[in-house]
Amino acid sequence: MGPEELSLLPVAVDVVVFTVAPASNGRKPRLLALLVKVKEGPFAGRWAFPGGRVSSAETLDEAARRELSSQTGLARVFLEQLYTFGDPARDPGGRVVSVAYFALVPAAPALRTAARYAEAAWFPVRSLPPLAYDHDRIARVALRRLRAKLGYSNVAWSLLPPEFTLGDLERLYEAILGRPLDRRNFRKKALALGQLRPLGRVRRGPHRPGALYAFASRRPRLSPVI
Amino acid sequence: MGPEELSLLPVAVDVVVFTVAPASNGRKPRLLALLVKVKEGPFAGRWAFPGGRVSSAETLDEAARRELSSQTGLARVFLEQLYTFGDPARDPGGRVVSVAYFALVPAAPALRTAARYAEAAWFPVRSLPPLAYDHDRIARVALRRLRAKLGYSNVAWSLLPPEFTLGDLERLYEAILGRPLDRRNFRKKALALGQLRPLGRVRRGPHRPGALYAFASRRPRLSPVI
């Protein structure tokens, strides 16, 4: 056995956090991703997904949550492992094996700006700035996964606040899929799944009020959805 | 930053190789997985999926192919990354982050028994022996993925020889899904997908000859299939 057999590698996690910007002053809601500014190394100054090294006593999931929380203050997100990127050349500053995650949070929470947090901001997924490392690739994989999961799971739940109208839900799907959906068909399917609980209240606004709903079960499910 | 921030970890790959045992003397074809005997450590003597440490200059895919080839002689397999297991306690001999792969090879090739190869054997997936480490978990994830991929990709291609009958294809699906399929419906769908090229020849045997087919494109595709 050569010395390579015993090689130890830095292992990192990178987290792609998606959210949806609520519709505002006439603009449709948009899918956003969270980026932080790289502080050091060859890519200093560029944007990248939050992440960092896995320490020796934690699981990968724990590392992802810890890094996300420490860099951006976000916690209690929906988190799922995405893919592991291990190309020796993916980080010119030295080989790092990175386990990528994707995460969902409801309604673009305001980011903490305290000094303890990294410089972070939400960017529209349609127009991300140039990213550090191989994070373009990670972004593509994450978006593909999110869209695919819309079709066979209820992950969309994790992007909505506790109460929402059917219009909110539909616009969410449209923002992620990047195409319009038929309102009547969408409502039929959404209601037929039996996962929505009508709250008996309405949301008022400068137009006809919409009935408010909540998800019957808060936990992610794998039943086919929409 | 504490010292954990700089921790280096052993990174390994583990490969779940599936194949299908051809039907023989009246028994239906069965889905098999390849196991090797663990030589050292707390699990010495138990069976595990082939794999090993990733060395410093290779990609993860390369490491998977190298380990598979060096331990079992198998090459040119269909290979796809599955999931990364990083629980600190998954290997009682010391923490190892393992990137699991799943691989498909046609028609259970005879395994090399030369001294340079590990002791390896094919086992029916239905009745695997007790496995080392957390490889039971890896096995479940791999089987779930294989079954899911049958539904929306043409991975089955990689499990069949260059020529086959529709009966072969159907029995392959039945072996993986673990349930019988309707022959007429299966043939309709398989042919309707336009991925099969009739070879104009038949396979003879102690019964009516079956028309031979080949896959129109050798490359894996993601078009919905069966």
Next chain:
DNA sequence: ACAAAAGTGTTTCTACTACACCCATGT
């Protein structure tokens, strides 16, 4: 009044399911 979102049914088409009999060959 008007702007803006909510709400509602029917028809068409497609895809999936269930189901049973005859055919060609080797032994």
Next chain:
DNA sequence: ACATGGGTGTAGTAGAAACACTTTTGT
């Protein structure tokens, strides 16, 4: 002749897609 796998069509059902107008509210 018989055992074995190969080959074929139809009817019923369920789900997806296309499609336009009326309602309710705030301003």
